[in-house]
Amino acid sequence: MRKKLGIFAVCTAVILTGCSTSVPDLSNVDNDIVAQYMADTVLQHDKNYEDAFQYDHSILLPTPEPTKAPQTPQATEQPGGGTGSDSVVAGGSSASGGASVNGGGSSTQEAKRNIALSDLYGISGIGITGSSYSVKNSYGSDYYAYTAKKGKKLLVANFTISNNKGGVETVNLADQDIDASLIVNGKTVAKPSMTMVEGDLQYFKKSIAGNQKKQGVLIFEIDKSLKVSGVQVQFTKGNSQSVVTMQ
Numbered sequence: 610m611r612k613k614l615g616i617f618a619v620c621t622a623v624i625l626t627g628c629s630t631s632v633p634d635l636s637n638v639d640n641d642i643v644a645q646y647m648a649d650t651v652l653q654h655d656k657n658y659e660d661a662f663q664y665d666h667s668i669l670l671p672t673p674e675p676t677k678a679p680q681t682p683q684a685t686e687q688p689g690g691g692t693g694s695d696s697v698v699a700g701g702s703s704a705s706g707g708a709s710v711n712g713g714g715s716s717t718q719e720a721k722r723n724i725a726l727s728d729l730y731g732i733s734g735i736g737i738t739g740s741s742y743s744v745k746n747s748y749g750s751d752y753y754a755y756t757a758k759k760g761k762k763l764l765v766a767n768f769t770i771s772n773n774k775g776g777v778e779t780v781n782l783a784d785q786d787i788d789a790s791l792i793v794n795g796k797t798v799a800k801p802s803m804t805m806v807e808g809d810l811q812y813f814k815k816s817i818a819g820n821q822k823k824q825g826v827l828i829f830e831i832d833k834s835l836k837v838s839g840v841q842v843q844f845t846k847g848n849s850q851s852v853v854t855m856q
Contacts, residue, residue: 719848726851729787729844735780735817736771737825739853742840743767748806748828755804755828762833764791764799766842766855768810768825772817782813782825785846791829792841792852799829 727736745763747756757763772778789810791799801811808825817823827842840855 721845721848721850724849724851726844726853729846729849729851730782730785732780734772734774734778736769736773737782738769738771739842739855740767740769742855744837748826749804750807753805753807755802755806757830757833760833761830762835763802764793764829764831764837764840766791766827766829766840768827769822770813770815770817770825771822772819775819777816777818779816780813780823782810788845789827790843790845791827791831792839792843793831793835793837794839797843798835799831801827802830804828 726738730737743765745757745765747754748763748765749755755763770780770782772780789801790797791801803811805812806826806828808823810825810827813825815823831837842853842855844851844853
């Protein structure tokens with residue numbers, strides 16, 4: 610037993626008094642483990658040695674090198690000043706295989722389908738047509754009149770709503786998701802004003818007898834100095850539109 614302790618002490622002394630300056634500093638726990646390992650290695654060749662020191666051999670295995678994190682590839686300059694893999698290339702398609710932006714591919718805005726105004730509203734048996742327009746400072750009745758603001762004037766577009774069926778029909782144009790714009794001299798100049806005048810198409814909901822008609826209007830407020838000609842009202846719903854020329 611004294612022999613075993615002597616060898617253990619020698620091994621420990623060697624570890625603790627090493628001469629090389631290149632050996633890294635070890636903690637007390639590390640020193641104990643190394644001493645146990647060396648003593649175990651020496652004493653296992655002694656025929657009288659039966660008990661080995663108990664320690665975790667896995668601690669003595671070399672520490673694996675950490676896995677390097679993958680590096681993000683840097684953007685490369687493309688001809689024409691663009692960078693990266695998503696740069697737009699000739700023909701309008703992107704290098705990453707995305708949708709075409711311009712040229713060669715499908716347009717981001719599809720051409721709208723032109724249909725009749727009655728078909729755009731899509732109410733069976735009900736016809737809606739544009740007829741004429743007038744320019745006024747005020748429009749309405751004694752009950753309610755809509756007056757143009759200072760420096761403005763009103764363009765009143767008139768429409769006819771017809772019940773082409775034999776019985777009475779309640780025609781509701783208010784629940785239609787339809788957008789209207791006024792075109793004058795080929796340019797879009799206004800949206801319909803929100804009014805309470807009789808027959809405003811934006812709130813039109815009336816009962817119409819069989820084979821009878823009622824009048825509807827849209828009122829647009831425009832600059833007083835605008836010269837009015839070539840009047841059209843454009844109605845849009847989804848991918849369809851109806852352009853009505855007013856006389």
